Amino acid sequence: MRDLFVRYARADWPLFVLGVVTSVLGRFVSLAPPLVLGVAIDATFNDDVPYTLPYVPSEWLPTTQTEEVVFSVGLVVAALVGSVLFTWTNGAALSLFSNRVQHYIRVDSYEAMQRLDMAFFDDKQTGQVLAILNDDVRNLRMFLGSTVSSALQLVATVLGIAFILFTLNWQLALVTLVFVPLLAVFTYWFMRTIRPRYRALRASIGDLNTRLENNLDGMEVIKTAHTETHETDRIRETSWEYYLRTWAVAKLEYLYQPSMDLLAGLAFAVTFLLGGLWLVGGAPGPFTGTLLVGEFVTFLFMTQRFVDPLSGVGRIVNSYENARASGERIVGLVSRPVEVRDREDSVVRETVEGHVEYDDVTFSYRSDRPVVRNLSFAADAGDTIAFVGPTGAGKSTAAKLLLRLYEVDSGTIRVDGVDVRALALDSLRSNVGYVSQDVFLFDGSVAENVRYGSFDATDEEVEAAARLAEAHAFVENLPEGYETRVGERGVKLSGGQRQRIAIARAMLQNPAILVLDEATSSVDTETELLIQRGLARLTADRTTLVIAHRLSTVKDADLILVVDDGEVVERGTHDELLDHGGLYATLWNVQAGAEATEEFIAEVVARADRGT
Template sequence: MRDLFARYAGADLPLFVVGVLTSILGRVASLAPPLVLGVAIDATFNDDVAYTLPFVPAEFLPTTQAAEVWVSVGIIVAALAASVVLTWTNGAALSLFSNRIQHRIRVDSYEAMQRLDMAFFDDKQTGQVLAILNDDVRNLRMFLGTTVSSALQLVATVIGIAVILFSLNWQLALVTLVFVPALGVFTLWFMRSIRPRYRALRASVGDLNTRLENNLSGMEVIKTANAEAHETDRIHESSWQYYLRTWAVAKLEYLYQPSMDLLAGLAFAATFLIGGLWLVGAAPEPLSGTLRVGEFVTFLFMTQRFVDPLSGVGRIVNSYENARASAERVVGLVAQPVTVTDREDAIVRDRLEGAVEYDDVTFSYLPDRPVIRDFSFAAEPGDTVAFVGPTGAGKSTAAKLLLRLYDVDSGEVHVDGVDVRDLSLDSLRSNIGYVSQDVFLFDGTVAENVRYGSFDATDEELEDAVRLAEAHEFVVDLPDGYDTRVGERGVKLSGGQRQRLAIARAMLQDPAILVLDEATSAVDTETEALIQRGLARLTADRTTLVIAHRLSTVKTADLILVVDDGRIVERGTHEELLAVGGRYAALWGGQTEGSVGSFLGGE
């Protein structure tokens, strides 16, 4: 918590200081009315008692009873008005401060998340990350915006009341404040007990969000698999775990809050009992001296002002522990180790030529389980290299190593003779156009999705790219043409339409290297033939890596690599591989005869 405050509070620290000062001054101003009321009562109804106010010279005070009443009323009204103004200023300042802090933490957390390795996203559920970026960051804002103010007001109130009460009657003040140590000990126990429960609660929020996010995204699968009952049971289980953790926190809160109310109430009752007995008779043993009515009234009012904030200690502690758990999760996200980063002396190049070489590359997602083994090949600028092979052979993984979505375990991947780990990520990725088999479109317009990554492209350039991808005809038939919103993940479009827009996006980028991972798998043969003509123009002067399902689309490739179990088992041109009569020839024969063998597939 302290680390986050130190990192983000600097720019808006004046707002925080204003919030703190007005919070304290507002609480001090609220203590003036009961003090003035007690003084006025004693001075008005006791001729031998002078009208005195702390910190006010006697020559500035009235000398007649009527004037004393008017001055007392004026001070009370002024104090109430000042309290209102100060409270508003406090709320506005801390609200601005906390919301700005929330904004910066959320943006920085997201930016840090973007830098994380793809391995992080392979392991982390989307709902868990969303819970951190939304719920946990919001908890920090609420803590800084309201809880800090409440805590400061509590401290100012307790100190202010203690000073006033001790100045009036130190013996009765001891009676009023005797329960404060017990409140402190009880609060310390509560904080230590509830901390692990809040951690578990925050984790369960992420789990529940993950389950809900997954189910909403996969609703079509749920319905087509007739799995509604199964998913309802799983949501029930996740929600039940969240309920149990919420109840674990609530049980402790319900014990703590009433207990705090009881101790604070006992302080008020003890003050009323001892002070009342003192007024109607002699001072109870071992107390001594006198107690005036006005002092007693001030004590009762002050004790009530003392009771209310103390009874709110539970809410302050709850908010603090909740924010503490959230801060741990935010810091944990930002502190995730990142391995795929720019080196200090990273090479920066605006435009690459496109020569690609894999030199004895090995890579594994899990220890000792490589998915790419001894992978080697070379492509000159403008060459087309095709990967074919069964599902799970490692074809897509091999292509992702070129973009440094992952770093190799051993061996090297070169572009233009430079290890990709020595190039800046911006230089590398801005020169590679990537079309995944799992096309992702954002919830925006067609034009926005095609322009993604080429944000400055003109309308003419945009339309040319869409035409090359054979998508212009269906786009202009949409309700709003290029301004039609495609829905979340492009749900309003067919799979083939989404793929064509993804190809158009890569074409608009005009990269030196193009990676096509099953880029036409969701289109029919006729549309694929049209797209291939456009791709032929696009790939004519750039290096292209193609992961293909239909071998007819890669038979003109300069090099075809047959991949199985992470290894290159055959390599050559279409004619060379057919002449060998190996796996590729068998696969080609199976496809041309209209049947697809078990060897065929995409990763």
């Protein structure tokens, strides 16, 4: 909590100070009416008692009973008005402060999350991350906006009341305040006990968010697989776990809060009993001196003012522990070490020629099982290198290493002779385009998705890229053309249409190096032919790494690498590999029956040109 406060509150420190000062002043001012009332009662109804106020010069005070009453009422009204003004200023300042800090923390947490390695997202569930960015950040805002103020007011109230009570009658004040140490010990126990329960509760919220988000995203699969009952049971189980964590916190709160109310109430009851006996029969037991009626009234009012904030200690502690658990998760995200990052002496290249070299590259997600083993090849600028082989052989991982989505365990990847680890990430990734099998489109217009990453592109450039990607014809037939919204993840478009939008996006970025990761494996043959024609334009005169299952799409590659279990088991051109008669030849013969005729290819292209 301290680290977060120092890191994010510095810019708005004046607002926090204003809120704190007005909070304390407002609480002090609110203590004036009971004190003035007690003084007025004793001075008005007892001629032997002078009208005095602590630390107020006597020449400022009235001398007649009428003036004393009017003056007292004026002080009470002024205190009430001042308390309202201070309270409003305190609320506005801390609300503005906490909302700004919430904004800073959320944006910084998101930015920190974006810097994390892809391995983090492979292991971390989306719901857990969303719980941090939303729920945990909101808990901190609530703590800074209200709980901090309540805690400061509590401290100011206790100190102010203690000072006034000791000034009036130190013996009765000791009786009233004797319960404070008991309250402190009980509160300390409560904090130590509830802390791990709040940590568990925050984690269970993330688990529930993850389960709900996964099911919403997979609703089509749930319905088509007729697994509604199964998924309801899983939600019920996760929700029940959340209920148990919530109840573990709540039942401790239900023990703590009434106990605090009891101790605070006992303080009031004992004060009332001893004060009443003192007025009726003189100083009881070991007590000495006299107690005036006005002093006793002030004691009762002050004790009640003392009881109310003490009974709210539970809410303050509860909010603090909740915010503390949230703060731990936020700091854990923001402070998480990043392996893939820029070096201090990173090389910045605005453009590259496109020479790519893998030199004995090995990589593993887990240290005990390499996914890529001793991979080596070299591509001149403009070459096309194809990765083929069985599913799970490590082809996609090998290509992603070029973009430093993961860091190699050993070996070197070079672009134009420079180790990619020495290149600034912006320089590297701005020169490498990536088209994935799992195309992600944002919930915006077609034009916005094509323009993504090239935000300054004109409408004419967007349309030109779409034409090259074989997307312009179908986009024109959409209800609003390029301004048609595609829905979340592009749900309103077909798989082939989404793929062509992704290719248009890469066309617009015009990278020197292109990675095509199974760009056509999930579409039908007709759509594949259209996409291949767009890809042929996209890959012309640029270095391309292609991952493919359909061998017909890569038979013209300059070099084909056959990967099996992370290793290159064959390499060569299409004809060389067929003559070799190994794994590639076997895969080719299996797929050969699915080749399209020249007539069919011509018909598909003609239909695409007509936009039908």
